[in-house]
Amino acid sequence: MLDQIALRAELSDHYDLSPSIEIAETNAHIHARMNRVVSPPDWAIFAPYVAAINKLKAERNAVILAHNYMTPEIYHGIADVVGDSLQLAIEATKVEAEVIVQCGVHFMAETSKILNPAKTVLIPDSEAGCSLAESITAEGIAEMRARYPGAPVVSYVNTTAEVKAASDICCTSSNAAQIVAAQDSDTVIMTPDKYLAQNVAKQVPHKRIVWWDGACIVHERFTARDLRDFREGDPQTRIIAHPECPPDVVAEADFSGSTSGIIDYVERERPTKALLVTECSMATNISDALPEVEFVGPCNMCPYMKKITLENVLWSLHSMQGAVEVDPATAAKARVAVERMIDLSRRQPA
Ligand code: 13P
Numbered sequence: 001m002l003d004q005i006a007l008r009a010e011l012s013d014h015y016d017l018s019p020s021i022e023i024a025e026t027n028a029h030i031h032a033r034m035n036r037v038v039s040p041p042d043w044a045i046f047a048p049y050v051a052a053i054n055k056l057k058a059e060r061n062a063v064i065l066a067h068n069y070m071t072p073e074i075y076h077g078i079a080d081v082v083g084d085s086l087q088l089a090i091e092a093t094k095v096e097a098e099v100i101v102q103c104g105v106h107f108m109a110e111t112s113k114i115l116n117p118a119k120t121v122l123i124p125d126s127e128a129g130c131s132l133a134e135s136i137t138a139e140g141i142a143e144m145r146a147r148y149p150g151a152p153v154v155s156y157v158n159t160t161a162e163v164k165a166a167s168d169i170c171c172t173s174s175n176a177a178q179i180v181a182a183q184d185s186d187t188v189i190m191t192p193d194k195y196l197a198q199n200v201a202k203q204v205p206h207k208r209i210v211w212w213d214g215a216c217i218v219h220e221r222f223t224a225r226d227l228r229d230f231r232e233g234d235p236q237t238r239i240i241a242h243p244e245c246p247p248d249v250v251a252e253a254d255f256s257g258s259t260s261g262i263i264d265y266v267e268r269e270r271p272t273k274a275l276l277v278t279e280c281s282m283a284t285n286i287s288d289a290l291p292e293v294e295f296v297g298p299c300n301m302c303p304y305m306k307k308i309t310l311e312n313v314l315w316s317l318h319s320m321q322g323a324v325e326v327d328p329a330t331a332a333k334a335r336v337a338v339e340r341m342i343d344l345s346r347r348q349p350a
């Protein structure tokens with residue numbers, strides 16, 4: 001990968017990326033999806049990138065799969081599919097285009113490659129990691145198996161291909177309780193998110209759940225105290241928390257679910273005020289479609305998700321660099337764990 005200066009020079013040799021009111025106006029229909037959160041001057045900066053990416057995407061026969069935590073100019077401007085981890089994994093299996101650009105973090109790109117190995121899967125920044133994925137290795141899984149012999153290992157998709165390959169089945173935040181409940185064992189090992197495991201333990205009380213000591217650096221920072229203060233200040237506020245938050249935080253919430261579960265809840269309930277206890281882009285991405293909802297309260301930024309920018313997406317498609325590779329033997333084992341999860345989710349909808 002070139003350094004930032006060389007990369008910019010190379011891009012500007014091939015594309016006119018200077019702010020343009022003309023390109024902004026030609027693409028006003030795209031801006032209309034994010035009018036409230038992207039100002040006209042910002043749109044004049046983004047529009048040349050959005051136009052160049054959308055053109056190049058067609059030339060390269062590429063699709064962009066984007067997570068719900070992407071910034072609005074990515075989420076509304078260039079994504080072909082948006083969703084939570086489970087939805088993006090399922091969509092990856094259906095891609096017919098030759099190239100997938102994963103606007104999300106590295107484990108998501110790896111999951112796409114595992115599920116659709118014939119495709120070129122590009123990640124615009126290989127440093128887009130995840131504190132959960134970094135918290136455990138395949139040796140950690142072996143350690144848990146030695147500590148709890150015979151117990152199945154349910155690993156969150158926020159893990160590397162090696163960890164998935166060493167696990168029995170994967171789960172995401174939208175199906176974790178369902179996957180754990182379906183395990184034919186009284187004891188179930190959940191890795192690597194201790195908070196997700198503790199939240200699932202409340203939903204599946206007949207199982208003994210043991211967990212790895214990992215956490216998401218974005219969600220572990222919220223406190224129950226913050227949420228209580230908010231509710232006391234305005235009892236009308238609907239509090240909606242991601243299950244990567246600590247259990248005492250989730251206990252203060254009116255609803256807890258995956259990122260898409262959170263969006264569905266707000267679209268369905270349309271509360272006057274909503275506090276989304278999760279990453280900041282969630283509220284930004286849905287606020288144009290839900291003008292009657294006021295989004296309030298603290299949110300935290302994921303530094304890994306925010307590594308994905310219009311500039312590095314354009315660079316990926318231009319250079320075709322940053323292809324994710326997974327060792328075929330590891331991928332084959334990891335695919336079993338991910339496909340088991342997808343099959344089980346389909347058989348028993350949550
Ligand atoms: P979702 O599967 O709910 O989108 O979560 C992914 C993630 O990384 C949340 O922090």
Ligand code: SF4
Nearest residue numbers: 130131216217218302
């Ligand atoms: Fe990982 Fe947390 Fe960022 Fe999601 S929000 S990618 S779990 S660090």
